Amino acid sequence: MENTVRIIQRDTGAWRLQVWISFGIALLVCGTGLAWLPGGDLDRAFMVMGYFFCLSSAFVLAKYVRDNAASPSDTPMWSLVVWGGFALSMTLTAWGLWRMEINPTWKAYLMVSWLYLISSAFTLAKTLRDAYEADRLEHGQDVATTQSAADIAVASH
Numbered sequence: 589m590e591n592t593v594r595i596i597q598r599d600t601g602a603w604r605l606q607v608w609i610s611f612g613i614a615l616l617v618c619g620t621g622l623a624w625l626p627g628g629d630l631d632r633a634f635m636v637m638g639y640f641f642c643l644s645s646a647f648v649l650a651k652y653v654r655d656n657a658a659s660p661s662d663t664p665m666w667s668l669v670v671w672g673g674f675a676l677s678m679t680l681t682a683w684g685l686w687r688m689e690i691n692p693t694w695k696a697y698l699m700v701s702w703l704y705l706i707s708s709a710f711t712l713a714k715t716l717r718d719a720y721e722a723d724r725l726e727h728g729q730d731v732a733t734t735q736s737a738a739d740i741a742v743a744s745h
Contacts, residue, residue, distance in 0.1 A: 598722050599715055607708070607715045614705040621698050627690050635688075638681030639702060645674040646706050650713035678706075 599607075618639055625632050652670040655661055662670075685698055 594725065596722050596725050599718060604715060604719075607712050611708040611712045614701065614708040617701040618698075618705050621694075621701050625690070625698070626694060627688060631684075631688050631690075634684050635681070635698070638677065638684050639705065641677040642674075642681050642702065642706055643709055645670075645677040646709040647713050649674045650710050651717070654714070654717050 622632060622636050622639065625635065649670055652662065652667070681702065685695060685702070688695065
């Protein structure tokens with residue numbers, strides 16, 4: 589019988605703290621910008637919905653890419669939904685920001701905070717998934733070959 593040593597790489601506590609702080613700051617600066625946004629309530633509501641749509645589609649895209657990194661496991665239609673949703677959320681939010689009649693300084697603030705939010709969401713998603721996979725490896729589950737019951741049920745259809 590062969591002894592194998594499995595090295596489980598984990599992020600440092602400092603990295604995890606930095607990722608969560610960065611995501612929190614991104615939420616704070618976006619929320620502040622949207623709360624104090626000059627203009628009509630309809631514009632503000634549109635931008636809030638756009639930011640939430642972008643944020644949720646960024647997390648879905650991060651999961652989709654990670655799930656399909658080793659081998660494709662999702663249907664082409666789901667791929668279209670995920671990539672299309674992300675592209676649509678980013679495009680509509682950018683369009684809403686561009687068409688708003690506000691000071692260019694506000695637009696720049698909203699754009700930078702929005703892109704910071706999306707970037708930090710991808711980083712947070714990766715950090716959380718890395719921790720999840722390290723936990724599974726630590727408990728003797730091979731991440732690359734173990735499938736959940738839901739994945740097996742989907743694959744069998």
